Amino acid sequence: MQTAAAETRPYHHGDLRRALVEAGRHLLEAEGNADISLRAVAREAGVSPAAPYHHFRDKSELLDALALEGWDQLATEMRAALDADGAGSNRLVTMGVAYVNFARANPAIYRVMFACSLNHETMPEKLREEGAYKLVCETLIESGIDPDDEIGLELAAAAVWCAAHGVAEMVSLKEFEPLRNHLGGEDAFLRAIFSQLDLFRPASGRRVA
Amino acid sequence: MQTAAAETRPYHHGDLRRALVEAGRHLLEAEGNADISLRAVAREAGVSPAAPYHHFRDKSELLDALALEGWDQLATEMRAALDADGAGSNRLVTMGVAYVNFARANPAIYRVMFACSLNHETMPEKLREEGAYKLVCETLIESGIDPDDEIGLELAAAAVWCAAHGVAEMVSLKEFEPLRNHLGGEDAFLRAIFSQLDLFRPASGRRVA
DNA sequence: GGTGCATCTGATCATTGTCAAGATTGGCTT
DNA sequence: AAGCCAATCTTGACAATGATCAGATGCACC
Incomplete structure (x- = not known):
C-alpha cells in the first residue's frame, strides 16, 4: 500500500528528497519503531530502492x-x-x-x-x-x-x-x-x-x- | 580471528550459552557498537550461525x-x-x-x-x-x-x-x-x-x- | 552396548544496505 | 527549435544478516 505517491508516477518525481523525508516520518509514526528500512521508505515514496541514494549519501x-x-x-x-x-x-x-x-x-x-x-x-x-x-x-x-x-x-x-x-x-x-x-x-x-x-x-x- | 574458542573445537561445546554471552560481551566492548550481529557472535564463539538458536529463541x-x-x-x-x-x-x-x-x-x-x-x-x-x-x-x-x-x-x-x-x-x-x-x-x-x-x-x- | 535426545551443521530464504551501469527527461546552449 | 548535458530514476547485482529446517553428531542413560 503506497500512501504517498499513488496517483500517476511522474517521470522525475518533483521533489523526491522532501517526499522521502515525509515518507520516513510516516513510517516512524506508524510503526512506532525507530529502525526504519531505507527500502521501506523508498517503497512508501513509490520509488526504487536505489533512488534515495541520489539525495542522501547514506x-x-x-x-x-x-x-x-x-x-x-x-x-x-x-x-x-x-x-x-x-x-x-x-x-x-x-x-x-x-x-x-x-x-x-x-x-x-x-x-x-x-x-x-x-x-x-x-x-x-x-x-x-x-x-x-x-x-x-x-x-x-x-x-x-x-x-x-x-x-x-x-x-x-x-x-x-x-x-x-x-x-x-x-x-x-x-x-x-x-x-x-x-x-x-x-x-x-x-x-x-x-x-x-x-x-x-x-x-x-x-x-x- | 576467533578469540574464545581457538584451541580444539569440542564436538559439543561444553557450555555454549555461556560462551555466546561472553563472545557477545567481547564484541560489544571491542567494537563499541551496540548493534552486534548474531552471526558475528557465533563466529567469535567458533560455532555455526544457527547454533545460537538452540540457546536463545531470538x-x-x-x-x-x-x-x-x-x-x-x-x-x-x-x-x-x-x-x-x-x-x-x-x-x-x-x-x-x-x-x-x-x-x-x-x-x-x-x-x-x-x-x-x-x-x-x-x-x-x-x-x-x-x-x-x-x-x-x-x-x-x-x-x-x-x-x-x-x-x-x-x-x-x-x-x-x-x-x-x-x-x-x-x-x-x-x-x-x-x-x-x-x-x-x-x-x-x-x-x-x-x-x-x-x-x-x-x-x-x-x-x- | 545400544538408543534417545539435546546439540550442532549446512543449506536455504527473505530482507536489507549499497553500488554500478543503463534508461529517462527536464533545462540550457546555440 | 534542435540537441546535448547532467541530474534523476530503474534494473540488476552482491554481500551480510536474521531466521528456519532437515539432517548429522555424540553425550547420557538404560
Missing part, C-alpha cells in the same frame, strides 16, 4: 534529515507550551514537561533524534542558535541564572537537558504506571518528577564547583 | 542476557563506589557518578541494557529485589527520605534514576568537552552536573504533589 543521512525535523518540531512545541503558560507558574518545569510530552508522543522520532546525536557525538548546531537549547538558556535566565556567568549558564543548561532527556526515556517504562495513576495522570506525574529535581525550582541557590 | 534474547550481565556489573560498581566513599560525602552523588562512569566506560553494553528495557517496556525485576534500584532506595533513605512514605520514596528513586540515565547518555557529547575541561576532569564535571539537580543535596525539602 541511510544515516536520511535519518539525520528526519532528526532535524524532529528537533524543529520539539522546539516549536516547547515554545508553544511556554507561550500558553499562565503567568506565575514554573516555566522551567513547563518546558521540561513539554519536552517529555513530545518524546512520549513521538517515541520513534525521538529515538532517531537522539541516536543521530550520539552517532555524531554532537547535537545539530541549529539547536544552539535558534532551537531548543537557546530556549532553555532563555528560560534559565528568566528564572534567575546569572546571564553573564557563561559557565554557570552552560552547566545549568546541561543539567536541565540531561534531566529532561532522562525523564523522557525512562518514563515510558511500565514500572511507573502505578505512580502515574496515583498522581493523577501524565502531567502531574512529570511535574512531580521534575519537582524532585530541585533545580527546577526558581532561584534555588546554585554553585558551580 | 537475537533479542541474547541481547537480554547481555543486558542482565550489564545490570549486575553496574550494581557491583555502584556498591563498590559507595563502599569506597569517605564518610560525610554526598552518597547520592557518589552513586550517580558511579552510574555514569559505568555507562561512559561501557557505552555499547549500556545501550544494550537500556534498549532491552525499552523494548520490554520494563526493567529486569532483579533490579528491584537485589540490584541497582534497591541500592538507590537505600541510599535515598540514608540521605533523609522517609522510608515509610512509599510513594515519596518511589518518586524520588524514579527522579534519581531518570537524572542519572539522562546524564549518562548526554554527557558523551562533544558539546560538554569545554565544560569538562574547565571543571577539571570527568568526575568534577559530573559532580557539578548532579549538584545542579538539587535533589542530590541531602535532605532538601521535598514534596510529592
Whole structure:
C-alpha cells in the first residue's frame, strides 16, 4: 500500500528528497519503531530502492534529515507550551514537561533524534542558535541564572537537558504506571518528577564547583 | 580471528550459552557498537550461525542476557563506589557518578541494557529485589527520605534514576568537552552536573504533589 | 552396548544496505 | 527549435544478516 505517491508516477518525481523525508516520518509514526528500512521508505515514496541514494549519501543521512525535523518540531512545541503558560507558574518545569510530552508522543522520532546525536557525538548546531537549547538558556535566565556567568549558564543548561532527556526515556517504562495513576495522570506525574529535581525550582541557590 | 574458542573445537561445546554471552560481551566492548550481529557472535564463539538458536529463541534474547550481565556489573560498581566513599560525602552523588562512569566506560553494553528495557517496556525485576534500584532506595533513605512514605520514596528513586540515565547518555557529547575541561576532569564535571539537580543535596525539602 | 535426545551443521530464504551501469527527461546552449 | 548535458530514476547485482529446517553428531542413560 503506497500512501504517498499513488496517483500517476511522474517521470522525475518533483521533489523526491522532501517526499522521502515525509515518507520516513510516516513510517516512524506508524510503526512506532525507530529502525526504519531505507527500502521501506523508498517503497512508501513509490520509488526504487536505489533512488534515495541520489539525495542522501547514506541511510544515516536520511535519518539525520528526519532528526532535524524532529528537533524543529520539539522546539516549536516547547515554545508553544511556554507561550500558553499562565503567568506565575514554573516555566522551567513547563518546558521540561513539554519536552517529555513530545518524546512520549513521538517515541520513534525521538529515538532517531537522539541516536543521530550520539552517532555524531554532537547535537545539530541549529539547536544552539535558534532551537531548543537557546530556549532553555532563555528560560534559565528568566528564572534567575546569572546571564553573564557563561559557565554557570552552560552547566545549568546541561543539567536541565540531561534531566529532561532522562525523564523522557525512562518514563515510558511500565514500572511507573502505578505512580502515574496515583498522581493523577501524565502531567502531574512529570511535574512531580521534575519537582524532585530541585533545580527546577526558581532561584534555588546554585554553585558551580 | 576467533578469540574464545581457538584451541580444539569440542564436538559439543561444553557450555555454549555461556560462551555466546561472553563472545557477545567481547564484541560489544571491542567494537563499541551496540548493534552486534548474531552471526558475528557465533563466529567469535567458533560455532555455526544457527547454533545460537538452540540457546536463545531470538537475537533479542541474547541481547537480554547481555543486558542482565550489564545490570549486575553496574550494581557491583555502584556498591563498590559507595563502599569506597569517605564518610560525610554526598552518597547520592557518589552513586550517580558511579552510574555514569559505568555507562561512559561501557557505552555499547549500556545501550544494550537500556534498549532491552525499552523494548520490554520494563526493567529486569532483579533490579528491584537485589540490584541497582534497591541500592538507590537505600541510599535515598540514608540521605533523609522517609522510608515509610512509599510513594515519596518511589518518586524520588524514579527522579534519581531518570537524572542519572539522562546524564549518562548526554554527557558523551562533544558539546560538554569545554565544560569538562574547565571543571577539571570527568568526575568534577559530573559532580557539578548532579549538584545542579538539587535533589542530590541531602535532605532538601521535598514534596510529592 | 545400544538408543534417545539435546546439540550442532549446512543449506536455504527473505530482507536489507549499497553500488554500478543503463534508461529517462527536464533545462540550457546555440 | 534542435540537441546535448547532467541530474534523476530503474534494473540488476552482491554481500551480510536474521531466521528456519532437515539432517548429522555424540553425550547420557538404560
